[in-house]
Amino acid sequence: MRTTMMDVPLSLNHLLERAGRLFGGNTIVSRLPDKSLRRHSYAQFHRRARALGSALQALGLRRGDRVATLCWNHHAHLECYFGIPAAGGVMHTLNLRLAPEEIGWIAGHAQDRFLVVDDILLPLYRRFAHLHRFERVLVVPFGGGPVPADCDDYEALLAAADPDGFAYAPHAEDDPVAMCYTSGTTGRPKGVVYSHRSTVLHTLVASLADFWGLRGADVVLPVTPMFHANSWGMPYGAVMLGAKLVFPGPHLHPEDLLDLMQQEPPTLALGVPTIWLGLIQAYEASLEPGSPHAGRWRLPQGMRSLVGGAAVPESLIRAFDRHGVWILQGWGMTETSPVCTISYPRAELRDAGMDERYRRAAMAGVPVPLVDLRVRGDDGDQPWDGASVGEIQVRGPFITGSYHAVPAEPEKFTPDGWLRTGDVASVDGLGFVRITDRTKDLIKSGGEWISSVDLENAVMAHPAVAEAAVIAIPDAKWGERPLACVVFKPGRAATPAELDAQLLQQGFARWQLPDRYEVIEAVPRTSTGKFWKLRLRERFPA
Numbered sequence: 001m002r003t004t005m006m007d008v009p010l011s012l013n014h015l016l017e018r019a020g021r022l023f024g025g026n027t028i029v030s031r032l033p034d035k036s037l038r039r040h041s042y043a044q045f046h047r048r049a050r051a052l053g054s055a056l057q058a059l060g061l062r063r064g065d066r067v068a069t070l071c072w073n074h075h076a077h078l079e080c081y082f083g084i085p086a087a088g089g090v091m092h093t094l095n096l097r098l099a100p101e102e103i104g105w106i107a108g109h110a111q112d113r114f115l116v117v118d119d120i121l122l123p124l125y126r127r128f129a130h131l132h133r134f135e136r137v138l139v140v141p142f143g144g145g146p147v148p149a150d151c152d153d154y155e156a157l158l159a160a161a162d163p164d165g166f167a168y169a170p171h172a173e174d175d176p177v178a179m180c181y182t183s184g185t186t187g188r189p190k191g192v193v194y195s196h197r198s199t200v201l202h203t204l205v206a207s208l209a210d211f212w213g214l215r216g217a218d219v220v221l222p223v224t225p226m227f228h229a230n231s232w233g234m235p236y237g238a239v240m241l242g243a244k245l246v247f248p249g250p251h252l253h254p255e256d257l258l259d260l261m262q263q264e265p266p267t268l269a270l271g272v273p274t275i276w277l278g279l280i281q282a283y284e285a286s287l288e289p290g291s292p293h294a295g296r297w298r299l300p301q302g303m304r305s306l307v308g309g310a311a312v313p314e315s316l317i318r319a320f321d322r323h324g325v326w327i328l329q330g331w332g333m334t335e336t337s338p339v340c341t342i343s344y345p346r347a348e349l350r351d352a353g354m355d356e357r358y359r360r361a362a363m364a365g366v367p368v369p370l371v372d373l374r375v376r377g378d379d380g381d382q383p384w385d386g387a388s389v390g391e392i393q394v395r396g397p398f399i400t401g402s403y404h405a406v407p408a409e410p411e412k413f414t415p416d417g418w419l420r421t422g423d424v425a426s427v428d429g430l431g432f433v434r435i436t437d438r439t440k441d442l443i444k445s446g447g448e449w450i451s452s453v454d455l456e457n458a459v460m461a462h463p464a465v466a467e468a469a470v471i472a473i474p475d476a477k478w479g480e481r482p483l484a485c486v487v488f489k490p491g492r493a494a495t496p497a498e499l500d501a502q503l504l505q506q507g508f509a510r511w512q513l514p515d516r517y518e519v520i521e522a523v524p525r526t527s528t529g530k531f532w533k534l535r536l537r538e539r540f541p542a
Contacts, residue, residue, distance in 0.1 A: 009197070011171070014200075019045065028075050028244070029244070029247065030074040054162055055158060059114065059152075063169055063171075067080070069093050069117075069226075070118065070124065071093075072118060072250045086169065093179075093180055095181070113134065118139075119140060122148070137150070139154055141153060173196045187454075192335050193404050203233055207240065207241065211344060212306060217243070218267045219266045222247065223270060224271050224272065230337075232270060234270060254275075268303070268304050272308070276316060280320060299323045308332065308447075310445075311444075312361075328342055328344060330364075336398065340373070340394055341373070345361075346366065346430060373427070375391070376393050385429065387426060388426055392421045394418065395417060423435050424438060441472070445480055445481055452469075454508075456469060462502045465499075466488060467487040469485045483514055485523065487521065499514075
């Protein structure tokens with residue numbers, strides 16, 4: 001027997017056409033570098049995304065070519081999300097928070113042909129332009145100044161294009177539409193490539209009521225960068241449902257976000273814990289007697305907030321709830337598109353007290369549909385009893401099974417095809433995942449990974465250093481920060497400033513540098529000669 005269903009491929013182009021046909025009057029708001037607000041309708045977005053596709057094809061874009069973006073969150077970046085794959089290209093979001101040398105290496109490894117860049121980010125682009133030559137650089141002109149002679153004016157290209165005559169590039173549902181590189185892993189970053197199929201399925205699943213709970217009537221404030229795991233897929237979901245989008249542009253300071261919330265009150269906002277911690281601290285400080293900001297802000301009542309990228313402390317969830325905002329915590333990776341779990345209030349907890357609800361909300365959450373999750377220990381799969389721990393391993397239609405242009409890595413994938421996440425956790429009877437540790441000594445600071453091994457190698461490259469071990473220490477603002485334990489060579493020494501200079505010379509960004517250095521006599525080792533970091537964590541708990 002054969003199915004009678006039509007064989008219609010899943011496609012981002014359907015979401016774009018749906019938005020133009022059904023939601024033309026809905027609004028997309030962008031905060032520009034000068035803090036003014038620019039508004040577009042969904043009808044304008046639809047035409048501009050098609051115009052971008054037409055312009056890219058006129059520039060010679062071929063099927064599968066990579067088009068990099070170096071942009072903040074705004075309407076033009078959203079146009080890239082849909083216009084690039086509409087033309088048959090692959091959008092590659094470059095993480096502007098990385099060191100220029102690393103951005104250049106990533107662009108070269110991905111073989112990016114074109115680049116779309118904000119004019120305010122041109123100085124950053126110039127710092128890595130010598131590492132990879134883009135054939136064309138399209139500048140989004142926000143500042144009003146002239147576009148450099150060696151670049152193309154993004155707006156001029158769109159104005160000259162024909163969105164009505166544009167024809168979508170033929171594609172299969174497994175063709176690539178976007179790619180992101182992991183950051184902070186040992187060694188070089190690795191590319192993850194998403195398809196039409198994986199992206200549409202992830203969008204449908206994550207938008208369900210028990211997870212994002214995204215509605216067409218929502219006003220969505222995506223603070224999570226669009227260059228960070230595709231802003232967790234929220235731009236796709238918002239376009240699918242025609243939700244109003246409010247993009248913050250480059251203005252991510254707590255005061256700026258609070259001001260924006262007064263102008264365009266969101267019903268759903270998403271960001272990493274570091275941003276939300278600073279926001280609640282600024283807001284509560286404004287409520288203190290004598291505050292210069294007294295009466296300036298009010299948190300939107302009933303706003304939901306999706307927070308991820310790092311563990312969300314229970315204290316942060318309680319603080320926002322005091323002001324009428326409930327935080328949903330999510331967990332995932334670049335490799336998982338990225339949503340894998342959401343800590344939503346299950347029906348079984350409807351009669352639970354608030355302490356229990358807060359406790360659950362501070363967990364990583366319950367696996368979303370289509371994701372298989374297991375906890376693997378040395379003796380096999382661990383029971384979901386809330387106590388047995390092992391490595392989280394996942395598989396599903398929007399989870400990567402390999403990396404771009406990298407040989408198969410058995411330490412990342414099991415023989416039976418599951419992704420090894422490196423996170424150690426337990427799962428209880430209701431399916432709530434509680435992450436307890438990591439199998440590798442990565443440091444997660446403000447939602448971004450820092451490799452302790454890479455830092456160690458760079459510190460030990462200093463001529464005065466004999467050994468160095470880097471550990472994560474808790475930090476109230478960033479979640480974790482690196483601490484470097486240093487053993488100097490006999491008769492040698494170096495100041496923290498000199499060690500910082502060494503790391504900067506090695507290509508590290510300033511935010512990746514250790515918060516402090518501790519001088520020790522020797523690095524403790526296990527019986528096999530490995531650094532025994534547990535002993536260092538016990539010695540330097542904070």
